[in-house]
Structure formats: C-alpha cells, structure tokens
Amino acid sequence: MTRLEKCFRVCYALIMAFLGYGLATGLMGRTFLFSTSQTVVLLLLLGVLFPLRNVIASFIDSHQKVFSKFPGILTWGILLFFYLPIILLVINSFNASRTSGTWDGFTFKWYVQLFKHREIWYALRSTLLVAVIATAASTVLGTLAAIALHKYKGYIQDVHYCLVYTPLIVPEILLGIGLLLFFVAIKVELGLTTVIIAHITFCLSYVTMAVLSRLQDFDNSIIEASEDLGASSWTTTWRVLIPVIFPGILSGGLLAFTLSLDDFVISFFVAGPGSTTLPIQIYSMIKRGSMPLINALSTLLLAITFIAILVYQIVMNKKNKV
Numbered sequence: 001m002t003r004l005e006k007c008f009r010v011c012y013a014l015i016m017a018f019l020g021y022g023l024a025t026g027l028m029g030r031t032f033l034f035s036t037s038q039t040v041v042l043l044l045l046l047g048v049l050f051p052l053r054n055v056i057a058s059f060i061d062s063h064q065k066v067f068s069k070f071p072g073i074l075t076w077g078i079l080l081f082f083y084l085p086i087i088l089l090v091i092n093s094f095n096a097s098r099t100s101g102t103w104d105g106f107t108f109k110w111y112v113q114l115f116k117h118r119e120i121w122y123a124l125r126s127t128l129l130v131a132v133i134a135t136a137a138s139t140v141l142g143t144l145a146a147i148a149l150h151k152y153k154g155y156i157q158d159v160h161y162c163l164v165y166t167p168l169i170v171p172e173i174l175l176g177i178g179l180l181l182f183f184v185a186i187k188v189e190l191g192l193t194t195v196i197i198a199h200i201t202f203c204l205s206y207v208t209m210a211v212l213s214r215l216q217d218f219d220n221s222i223i224e225a226s227e228d229l230g231a232s233s234w235t236t237t238w239r240v241l242i243p244v245i246f247p248g249i250l251s252g253g254l255l256a257f258t259l260s261l262d263d264f265v266i267s268f269f270v271a272g273p274g275s276t277t278l279p280i281q282i283y284s285m286i287k288r289g290s291m292p293l294i295n296a297l298s299t300l301l302l303a304i305t306f307i308a309i310l311v312y313q314i315v316m317n318k319k320n321k322v
Helices: 004-027 036-062 070-092 111-118 118-151 155-169 171-186 192-215 220-228 233-262 266-268 278-288 291-321
Strands: none
Touching: 004 036, 004 220, 111 291, 118 192, 118 233, 118 278, 155 192, 171 192, 171 266, 192 233, 192 266, 220 233, 233 291, 266 278, 278 291
C-alpha cells in the first residue's frame, strides 16, 4: 500500500466518522452542518465510492507528472484571484458606462471629471499633509523610544514597552473611540490637528518595533570602542548608532507613511469639519454611487505606485553595477 493510499484511507475514515456523528445528531433532533437527509445521501455516496479509493490513488501515482504541476496551477489561480479585481478596476476606469456590468465604449471622461473634482484633491492634500507630519514625528519619537527600550532596563521600561506595544494589538475601532473620547474630555476641537495626533499615536508603535528589531542585532562593542576613542555621547549616537540602525529607521518611516495614507477607521472618528482625508472622501463617494471616479482615482494611485517602484529598481540596479 502506497503512502497516498494510506492518506486516502485516513481521510475517508475521518469523513465517514464525521458524517456518522452528524447522522446520530440529526436522529437525536439536534442541529448539524447538514440535514439528516443530506447526511444520509453523503454516506451512501461515500459507500459507493469506497471501492474506488484505491483506484483513484493508483491513478494519481501513475500520473505524477501531471499532478506535480498542480502546485504551480494553484499558485497562478491564487494570484489571478487576488489581481483580477484590480485588473477589472483599471478596465472599468475607461468604461463609458457608470456601471461595471456593461461596456459602453472606451473613454477618458472619468479622468477629466476626476481632475475637476475639488473635494478629492483637497482630501488628497490633507492626507499627504497628515502623512508627512505624522511620519516625521513618529519616526523621531519611535527611534528615541526604541533606543531607550534597548539601552535601559527596568520596571519603568517594561511599562514603556507595554504603552508602545498596545496600539499594535488593540483593534483600530477601539483606538479611534478612545482617542475621540479623550479629545472630547479635554475639549479639543476635532480637525486636522486631532487627526495628526491620532496618526502619530499608532504610527509611533510601528516605527519603534522596526527600529527595535534592528537594535536587537546591534553590536554594543562598537559603542564602547567609540567612547574609548574619546567620542562624546552625541557624536557616538550620530556618527555610529544612527548609521547602523538607519535601515530600520527608514523601513519604519515608510511603514508609518503607508499606514497613515491608508488609515480610515481612526481618521473617521477623530476627523472634524474641513479635515476629510482621502479614505474618508472615497467612503462618502461610494455611498453616493460615484464608482467611476473611484476607479479612475484608484488607477492613478496604482500607476504612481508602480512608477515609484520602477524608479527605485532602476536606481538600485545602477548602484549595484557601480
């Protein structure tokens, strides 16, 4: 008996036991995944297929070349499942019809209307302003927090670590409600300032963890050697420590910028009049049924992302050749 035949037998026995339990549960008047009649039909079907299990296993063993391609086919199927909606979104951005169910011809009118839509560009400006300020502030504060957590140990640092780590595990809706109640309690008017403070709050945690992961592999003997050579703490930090952990700082800053751009839940709670960010604006447009404009906007953002990645790859390839 081959290993595949043994696997078939084990799976067959488990399914039969599961359906048998379901039949007993149905006869006792309790609820089950299937009804009693459906369970009986499945049991009869498995009974009919019982003699064929070894035949199926032998067939698969004799056609290993064909079935060995199944992982590749499955991978391509999953990629198609993920990227097909994006492809359809791009195609529908050039569709003259307002609905994606029909194709009324190729057009650029949605892009023309998009560039005339002032609310979208005002929301984009607010989003970029919030993202830049939140990224700069959270990068500085997160780097300092990571250095402090790495350098100093004790009860206070344990509390500090818990405070930094909490926004990573608390659901966004709870964090948004908590920040909203806090701003209301201290009587701060909701607006762009509260959105920036909220974004700094959760971005700081991601930057801290990124830098802290870089510091865990840091060789402290470099710091000791710098101090032995007469360098001050400030010089050691800027000339030795920061260059070594800069990849962690950069990755944390990029992550903070991306999270700030995409955030909707927390921004929805703490945003006030005149502080609408792009995700909130897109949400309101969906409620109004402006899907063609959203398709055009998403296509533009996707194109900008691909261009940025392409430029980065070209620059890195030139550096590697040099």
